[in-house]
Amino acid sequence: MTPVIPQPTASRHPLRHHEFNRSRQHDLPALRQFADGLLHDRDAVIAGLSSTWSSGQVEGQVTRVKLIKRKGYGRANLDLLRRCILLAD
Incomplete structure (x- = not known):
C-alpha cells in the first residue's frame, strides 16, 4: 500500500x-x-x-557520472571520461 x-x-x-x-x-x-x-x-x-515532481532521476544520473569521474581521476582525459559515461551500464 x-x-x-x-x-x-x-x-x-x-x-x-x-x-x-x-x-x-x-x-x-x-x-x-x-x-x-x-x-x-x-x-x-x-x-x-x-510539489508532486521529483528530481530523483536527475540526481541519480549526476551521482553515477560523479562516480565514473572519480574512478578515472588523475589518469583519464575528457575523451575517455565521455566514453566511460556513454558506455557505462
Whole structure:
C-alpha cells in the first residue's frame, strides 16, 4: 500500500507551525540561522514540499557520472571520461 503524504494547506502550513517559530528564538545560532534561511526562501520551501515532481532521476544520473569521474581521476582525459559515461551500464 502506498503511503499518503499530507500536502501543506493554509491551516497546516509548514512555516507557520509553532515549532518553527520556536526554533527562530532558540539559543543555538546554527538553528536560528537555519530557520531564518527557511523563512527567507519561504516560497521555494513551500513549492518543494507541496510539489508532486521529483528530481530523483536527475540526481541519480549526476551521482553515477560523479562516480565514473572519480574512478578515472588523475589518469583519464575528457575523451575517455565521455566514453566511460556513454558506455557505462
